[in-house]
Amino acid sequence: MTEQVRLSQEKETLLMALYLRALDNRRRTPILGDRFAQDVVDRIDYDFGRLGNLKGNAPLIATRARQFDAWTRDFLDGHPDGLVLHLACGLDSRPLRIDRPATAQWIDVDYPDVIELRQRLYGPIDGVRALGSSVIEEAWWDEVPTDRPALVLAEGLLMYLAPDDVDRLVDRALRHFPTGRLVFDGVAPWVKTVAGMQPSMRRADTGFRWAMPAPEAFAKKHPPLRLLDERSAVDLIAGHQSAAARAVTRALAHVPPVRDAMRFLRYGFTS
Numbered sequence: 001m002t003e004q005v006r007l008s009q010e011k012e013t014l015l016m017a018l019y020l021r022a023l024d025n026r027r028r029t030p031i032l033g034d035r036f037a038q039d040v041v042d043r044i045d046y047d048f049g050r051l052g053n054l055k056g057n058a059p060l061i062a063t064r065a066r067q068f069d070a071w072t073r074d075f076l077d078g079h080p081d082g083l084v085l086h087l088a089c090g091l092d093s094r095p096l097r098i099d100r101p102a103t104a105q106w107i108d109v110d111y112p113d114v115i116e117l118r119q120r121l122y123g124p125i126d127g128v129r130a131l132g133s134s135v136i137e138e139a140w141w142d143e144v145p146t147d148r149p150a151l152v153l154a155e156g157l158l159m160y161l162a163p164d165d166v167d168r169l170v171d172r173a174l175r176h177f178p179t180g181r182l183v184f185d186g187v188a189p190w191v192k193t194v195a196g197m198q199p200s201m202r203r204a205d206t207g208f209r210w211a212m213p214a215p216e217a218f219a220k221k222h223p224p225l226r227l228l229d230e231r232s233a234v235d236l237i238a239g240h241q242s243a244a245a246r247a248v249t250r251a252l253a254h255v256p257p258v259r260d261a262m263r264f265l266r267y268g269f270t271s
């Protein structure tokens with residue numbers, strides 16, 4: 001049986017990310033290899049065909065998820081009793097893709113209707129709690145433990161928030177945990193401008209509102225963040241291309257606006 005799905009604006013973009021992970025998984029050599037994505041796509045009553053114009057973004061979305069998975073595994077290796085706060089989880093299967101130690105905690109957060117849909121499609125996931133709220137509300141934080149190292153993941157989220165809400169959310173997380181890591185993706189200002197012109201984004205009636213400042217400046221604005229890693233999506237995608245395409249992409253990755261179009265950032269903090 002398929003699930004009727006009515007999502008709009010920034011919520012509809014979770015279907016785009018899901019579909020692109022399913023497309024990646026159909027490749028002979030997938031970048032991510034998310035075996036859950038196609039199964040979930042097949043169970044959703046939505047015209048995914050109209051996202052066909054996004055196909056070229058599959059390597060980007062798969063590369064992003066792969067990098068976030070790697071940083072999640074790295075965190076759990078170092079903190080088997082840690083907490084993963086998976087903000088804007090959408091329909092991403094990350095808690096199923098990652099081997100989680102029994103001592104770790106995991107909390108998925110997204111809008112209430114997204115969390116309901118997620119639970120209908122995945123059922124309860126062992127060791128995972130789900131909170132349905134906008135991340136910019138305050139009340140849900142009361143449900144989040146404060147006594148353990150945390151990995152705060154925000155994949156495909158911050159660009160949809162107003163800049164003041166990005167600052168408030170980051171500072172709220174930094175006050176909440178004694179120590180941890182913050183991982184997110186940020187787009188360049190020119191990407192913020194053009195994203196809303198993309199046909200699927202226009203149909204969803206959404207666009208980007210926040211662009212990534214210089215990574216060191218972001219850390220200064222949000223003490224005690226310290227920058228641990230900064231990866232260019234374009235540069236990482238090159239690693240999954242044929243030799244000829246890789247040479248061209250790597251050359252392009254030296255051009256700052258291309259290099260910084262989308263970056264994956266990892267920060268550490270100890271209060």
Ligand SMILES: C[S@@+](CC[C@H](N)C(=O)[O-])C[C@H]1O[C@@H](n2cnc3c(N)ncnc32)[C@H](O)[C@@H]1O
Binds near residue numbers: 090110111114135
């Ligand atoms: C591009 S999707 C990414 C979903 C998921 N991280 C993935 O990679 O598949 C954007 C997600 O951000 C969520 N989102 C946007 N604004 C939000 C907010 N204020 N509070 C909670 N979730 C939000 C949407 O519901 C959606 O799930």
